[in-house]
Amino acid sequence: MQTSSIKKIGVLLRPSTPELKSSYYKLEKIFKKHNINVYVDSISAGMIDVMGMEFEAMCQHVDAIVTLGGDGTLISAVRRSFKFGIPVLGVYAGSLGFLADVNLDELDEFVHKMTQDKVRVDERSVLEVKIVGKNKELETNAFNDMVLTRSTISNMIHIETLVDAKPFNTYYGDGVVVSTPTGSTAYNLSCGGPVIFPLTEVFALTPISAHSLSQRPVVLPGKFSIEMKTPQNKALVIIDGQDMHEIEQGDSVHIRLASAKAKLIHREEFNYFEVLKQKLGWGDHR
Known part of the structure; x- marks a missing residue:
């Protein structure tokens, strides 16, 4: 798929983490700067006191889901949005995940590349x-x-x-x-x-x-x-x-x-083996 066609995103935040409010506003500002409209899941919205949209209705309305949290938040989003066939981008709040590989400091540059189709969309079995x-x-x-x-x-x-x-x-x-x-x-x-x-x-x-x-x-x-x-x-x-x-x-x-695949949006240079080495400590002889 062409990521340049993404004009509306739905956001899912890590549950029970109201301290993500400032990070959400930063994320929202970045996407709006690139002319992408932002909607937020109703449960996430209630957690940070903003207006939200019920998750399934949001999935029907947007072109992609963006999670802010860790791999657990992304996994939940992939599973719940799977039947809608939309891609998911994981932005990590904390440490690098196996799946969420973009952080907030990199997000502006990443979204710019996304609007130019200079990112990857990987298809994964479910x-x-x-x-x-x-x-x-x-x-x-x-x-x-x-x-x-x-x-x-x-x-x-x-x-x-x-x-x-x-x-x-x-x-x-x-x-x-x-x-x-x-x-x-x-x-x-x-x-x-x-x-x-x-x-x-x-x-x-x-x-x-x-x-x-x-x-x-x-x-x-x-x-x-x-x-x-x-x-x-x-x-x-x-x-x-x-x-x-x-x-x-x-x-x-x-x-x-499943006959369909889950779609994950990654950096073009995303390297699974580098993530494995970092997360599992491969080659670390200390």
Whole structure:
């Protein structure tokens, strides 16, 4: 897409951070200087005492979403705006994120470049998650990961997994992380899963505290579909660490890559490997 066509943006602020008010005004001033109209999500607006617009209505009205906060704010914005197909720009308030890579001091120059199509729009895979139970069916999306885990600390969980409707594996332990490439550096990584280049069309299945040492992470091509069942347990489905759904014994969870992609606006020189080195301390021998 051409970023020069962006004339209206919607802003989402990190929740429970009213001290972002001055940063929001600075951001608003920069975009208006470049003849881009600014709207703000109603919850964010209430937090800093300005007029706002309900999030979904805002998504229908604007050309892009801009988040001010960290990666968590950006992930929430991507997931909630995904069905509208609009790009998201992450401006970080604090330290550099894996996803939010522009700070307020750089924003004026960045927006100038954006109006000249001198920035990048990366397309990233998103999980489509469907929970099917006896009396319910729920569909949602995950930008980072979907975690299927035990509902009580005292019991291990037993997860039967099928790939393209064929038996694949049975996990016994604390649960399984199904991660997108973008989410590979989040909970997946802390569970021993692989780091995956973010623009690939694959996903990873990584067991959490598996009862057997033979259970290892697996990377699967994005064309496959996954089905998970918990025949012996109730369980929790956690989406991007932000939304939680309880499932009953025997319910099933269906996961695949969505046909559409999430769009992230980055600096033209954005280098994923430099961010990895900085965030993970690679090459640091101290």
